[in-house]
Amino acid sequence: MNLCKFEAGDDLAEMLYDTAKERVKGLKDLCNNVSNENLVDNKKLEHMERMLYEVGSRSHKMFADWLQEKAVNIKSTELVTNHRKRKRDVLDGDEGGSSQASQRSSM
Known part of the structure; x- marks a missing residue:
């Protein structure tokens, strides 16, 4: 039905x-x-x-x-942080202006 x-x-x-x-x-x-x-x-x-x-x-x-x-919640990875530290150390460690200019042009 x-x-x-x-x-x-x-x-x-x-x-x-x-x-x-x-x-x-x-x-x-x-x-x-x-x-x-x-x-x-x-x-x-x-x-x-x-x-x-x-x-x-x-x-x-x-x-x-x-x-x-x-x-x-986005944070830099450890690899990026270490790269920045190395780059800063290289730039701070160079005393000559010509070597800094050559590094900047190569990046």
Whole structure:
């Protein structure tokens, strides 16, 4: 016994796809407004949508912090640091002006 009959199964699949797409768009918009977290009524969101919202808002906040260089974790490698030290030692150790000029032109 069928509770409801559909003429074409594609219509239902398209409707479900469009609904999910619109809800994800709404979640994305909510995540971009991280400063307005209190405005979100979590009771209206399903469990999976709440989890997506939390991850999305955290990711958006981390991205905004990265853009403003609040959490810069990029450091020079030991190889680059040692190269700079050697280069500085070579430049400081040379007393003659001609040897410094020749070193600069070779770099």
